[in-house]
Amino acid sequence: MKVVQSLVPESKWKIKCPYDMDPEFIVVHNTANDATAANEIAYMIRNDSKVSFHYAIDDHEVVQGVLLNRNAWHAGDGGSGKGNRKGIAVEICYSKSGGPKFEAAEKLAAEFIASILKERNWDISKVTKHQDYSKKYCPHRTLDLGWQRFLDMVSNELAALSGTPIMGKTEVTAEQMKAYLLMNNPNPKLNMDLLEWCKIWIEEAEVEGVNAGPAFCQMCHEIGFLKYGGQVLPEQNNYGGIGATNNSAVGKGAWFDTPRIGVRASIQHLKAYGSKDSLKNECVDPRFKLVKRGCALNFEDLSGKWAWPGYDKAKYKSLNAAKISEDTYGHRIIMNYKDIMSWNDELLMELKSKKISEMEAMLLKMLEILKSI
Ligand SMILES: [Zn+2]
Numbered sequence: 001m002k003v004v005q006s007l008v009p010e011s012k013w014k015i016k017c018p019y020d021m022d023p024e025f026i027v028v029h030n031t032a033n034d035a036t037a038a039n040e041i042a043y044m045i046r047n048d049s050k051v052s053f054h055y056a057i058d059d060h061e062v063v064q065g066v067l068l069n070r071n072a073w074h075a076g077d078g079g080s081g082k083g084n085r086k087g088i089a090v091e092i093c094y095s096k097s098g099g100p101k102f103e104a105a106e107k108l109a110a111e112f113i114a115s116i117l118k119e120r121n122w123d124i125s126k127v128t129k130h131q132d133y134s135k136k137y138c139p140h141r142t143l144d145l146g147w148q149r150f151l152d153m154v155s156n157e158l159a160a161l162s163g164t165p166i167m168g169k170t171e172v173t174a175e176q177m178k179a180y181l182l183m184n185n186p187n188p189k190l191n192m193d194l195l196e197w198c199k200i201w202i203e204e205a206e207v208e209g210v211n212a213g214p215a216f217c218q219m220c221h222e223i224g225f226l227k228y229g230g231q232v233l234p235e236q237n238n239y240g241g242i243g244a245t246n247n248s249a250v251g252k253g254a255w256f257d258t259p260r261i262g263v264r265a266s267i268q269h270l271k272a273y274g275s276k277d278s279l280k281n282e283c284v285d286p287r288f289k290l291v292k293r294g295c296a297l298n299f300e301d302l303s304g305k306w307a308w309p310g311y312d313k314a315k316y317k318s319l320n321a322a323k324i325s326e327d328t329y330g331h332r333i334i335m336n337y338k339d340i341m342s343w344n345d346e347l348l349m350e351l352k353s354k355k356i357s358e359m360e361a362m363l364l365k366m367l368e369i370l371k372s373i
Pocket of ligand 1: 028029030074130138139
């Protein structure tokens with residue numbers, strides 16, 4: 001992410017940032033003003049009061065005023081206060097009036113804070129608020145709108161930096177899904193047209209905001225590319241293996257009336273893991289309420305949650321070890337997903353070149369015929 005630097009000159013360090021600092025967390029503020037980030041920083045540098053902060057963020061940019069190895073005066077907890085001496089101060093602009101400009105600034109702030117967390121290998125507990133240090137009601141508008149809501153925004157951004165979020169835009173096409181499935185199983189057990197069924201996956205995923213591509217790959221994994229043969233019967237329309245465990249009796253898992261409702265249940269079950277947002281459609285997933293909402297924001301996090309244990313216990317000492325090697329249930333889903341996207345392009349190229357060579361052969365034949373006349 002682009003950060004514009006407009007730093008406090010060394011001549012003013014004594015006032016604005018007198019101490020060395022090794023930051024331990026982030027402190028979020030609202031400016032309670034309607035100025036741009038550049039103007040907030042310029043004003044902070046210009047005046048001689050003991051008020052300073054590391055970053056100001058508006059609806060289109062992040063401006064840095066103090067280096068991260070210097071402290072800033074922002075938390076109101078005094079000269080040796082933890083907030084002032086260990087915190088990275090982030091001011092979110094336009095909070096006085098609020099509205100779309102403030103919302104955009106908050107969004108950019110969430111993205112930026114997530115990038116700091118990622119870079120420093122910090123988790124969401126490192127995101128704190130001014131109020132934690134001096135009881136001041138700041139960040140006022142962010143608090144009005146909901147502090148947990150803002151933390152969730154940061155968590156979502158952090159997830160996007162660390163893997164493939166369950167919630168996301170669908171990039172795969174129904175044709176690609178169909179081709180991928182047929183490549184792995186030429187005789188799928190399905191009670192409707194395969195391409196139409198793939199379209200249902202995309203439609204149902206888009207309604208709930210789930211990324212259909214990896215969702216489809218997960219299903220392929222769960223039911224062996226519609227070969228079945230495990231605990232789930234084709235007639236169940238239960239593509240996510242919902243309610244079917246390794247030892248349960250055949251046909252014991254959930255049954256769904258139509259393929260569309262079966263797809264819907266799979267998508268809803270994924271959304272339970274990948275988001276805290278409510279469902280758009282009526283809930284048809286019988287196990288939706290059993291999931292701790294938002295406990296696996298990325299497909300890579302499903303290991304040990306959706307799938308148990310979600311890694312090869314003979315190969316790895318712990319789930320974490322498998323995660324480091326990117327060799328878990330979730331990582332395999334994403335590998336397959338990336339396969340769909342790349343493999344299909346190659347296949348299309350192959351088909352195209354095949355067609356061209358077929359046409360060449362035909363033309364040559366016609367030439368031969370013309371010559372002989
Ligand atoms: Zn504040």
